Amino acid sequence: MSYEKELGAAKKAVSLAARLSQGVQKTLLQSEVWTKSDKTPVTAADYGSQAVVSLVLERELKPATLSLVAEEVDTRDLRKKGSEEFLEDITKLVRDTLASDESYAGSSITTEDVLNAIDCGKSQGGSSGCHWVLDPIDGTRGFVRGEQYAVGLALLVEGKVVVGVMACPNLPLSSAVVEKDDKSCQDNVGCLFFAATGSGAYVQPLNGNSPPQEVRVSSNENLEEAKFLESYHMPIPLHSSIAKKLGITALPVRIDSQAKYAAVSRGDAEMYLRFTLVGYREWIWDHAAGSIITTEAGGVVCDVEGTPLDFSKGKRLDHNRGIIVTTKKLKPLILKAVRESMEEENLRV
Ligand SMILES: Nc1ncnc2c1ncn2[C@@H]1O[C@H](COP(=O)(O)O)[C@@H](OP(=O)(O)O)[C@H]1O
Ligand SMILES: [Mg+2]
Ligand SMILES: [Mg+2]
Ligand SMILES: [Mg+2]
Numbered sequence: 001m002s003y004e005k006e007l008g009a010a011k012k013a014v015s016l017a018a019r020l021s022q023g024v025q026k027t028l029l030q031s032e033v034w035t036k037s038d039k040t041p042v043t044a045a046d047y048g049s050q051a052v053v054s055l056v057l058e059r060e061l062k063p064a065t066l067s068l069v070a071e072e073v074d075t076r077d078l079r080k081k082g083s084e085e086f087l088e089d090i091t092k093l094v095r096d097t098l099a100s101d102e103s104y105a106g107s108s109i110t111t112e113d114v115l116n117a118i119d120c121g122k123s124q125g126g127s128s129g130c131h132w133v134l135d136p137i138d139g140t141r142g143f144v145r146g147e148q149y150a151v152g153l154a155l156l157v158e159g160k161v162v163v164g165v166m167a168c169p170n171l172p173l174s175s176a177v178v179e180k181d182d183k184s185c186q187d188n189v190g191c192l193f194f195a196a197t198g199s200g201a202y203v204q205p206l207n208g209n210s211p212p213q214e215v216r217v218s219s220n221e222n223l224e225e226a227k228f229l230e231s232y233h234m235p236i237p238l239h240s241s242i243a244k245k246l247g248i249t250a251l252p253v254r255i256d257s258q259a260k261y262a263a264v265s266r267g268d269a270e271m272y273l274r275f276t277l278v279g280y281r282e283w284i285w286d287h288a289a290g291s292i293i294t295t296e297a298g299g300v301v302c303d304v305e306g307t308p309l310d311f312s313k314g315k316r317l318d319h320n321r322g323i324i325v326t327t328k329k330l331k332p333l334i335l336k337a338v339r340e341s342m343e344e345e346n347l348r349v
Pocket of ligand 4: 135137
């Protein structure tokens with residue numbers, strides 16, 4: 001089945017959400033970063049992006065009923081006394097962003113519309129039916145620092161990811177792995193990655209009209225020259241042991257958000273490792289869009305046992321521990337190094 005209509009709607013929604021987030025990032029003050037009950041940060045861009053995606057999908061895919069599994073499910077803080085100004089700011093962002101698109105110009109958006117659009121993201125996902133999966137701002141920590149972040153949107157059908165779209169507004173068009181002082185790469189940024197099952201993965205400039213180009217993972221098999229990625233805020237000692245065992249000589253490149261998946265899909269790096277603290281279960285929205293973009297580019301996304309990620313179990317990847325994103329050729333070597341390193345460090349799967 002072709003998902004042309006869904007892909008078109010998702011690209012439009014994500015591009016507009018990215019436009020909203022770019023404006024916020026430029027002027028964001030530390031005092032405008034809120035902390036959620038789980039102690040993680042959230043900003044007007046996280047809520048605004050979620051509202052924009054929810055409203056755009058709803059309008060573009062009418063009369064279908066939208067089922068959205070999204071990160072920002074709690075609007076209680078926004079509805080509290082004292083939050084009126086923040087909510088008004090978010091509403092203005094959403095209104096202005098939609099008005100910047102010809103097809104939505106003139107539509108009136110109230111604070112209640114924005115709250116309802118955010119609340120629409122409360123679906124639980126699962127193994128039956130169609131569910132959209134959204135991370136409105138992935139890598140909020142990077143966003144707040146003025147660095148990398150992504151807007152990730154995917155469509156699940158019967159528990160499988162069939163469409164993925166990811167905007168990376170600060171990612172260089174050339175490569176994610178560039179020297180910090182390489183000005184020409186730093187200036188030419190903003191990528192929109194997308195993929196649909198069986199149709200390949202593509203990238204196009206986020207703010208331009210250039211046609212999409214197909215992306216493929218790296219064909220490099222020489223691990224001495226390989227580059228590997230990990231989270232910015234969670235450097236895990238096990239990652240370094242695995243890389244050392246593989247003979248990788250370069251230091252890990254640390255990037256926020258699922259832009260790491262996009263980087264592997266484009267061949268910027270050969271491997272992305274994500275081991276977390278014992279007991280942590282990954283959210284599906286941190287991986288859904290990224291995983292289809294990498295696999296459609298010829299890559300592999302699996303857990304420590306080599307099993308593909310299972311997106312059919314609700315909001316968490318309950319059945320997967322540790323995530324490995326790489327090329328088909330390197331997968332067996334990496335799995336072996338992972339097993340050996342975990343045994344040496346007495347870590348259980
Ligand atoms: N202690 C932790 N361990 C693992 N993942 C965490 C975490 N704290 C936050 N996260 C998740 O990691 C995501 C960011 O990934 P990365 O480190 O690759 O940038 C966050 O997404 P958000 O920024 O959307 O909340 C959040 O869901
Ligand atoms: Mg978050
Ligand atoms: Mg996230
Ligand atoms: Mg997020």
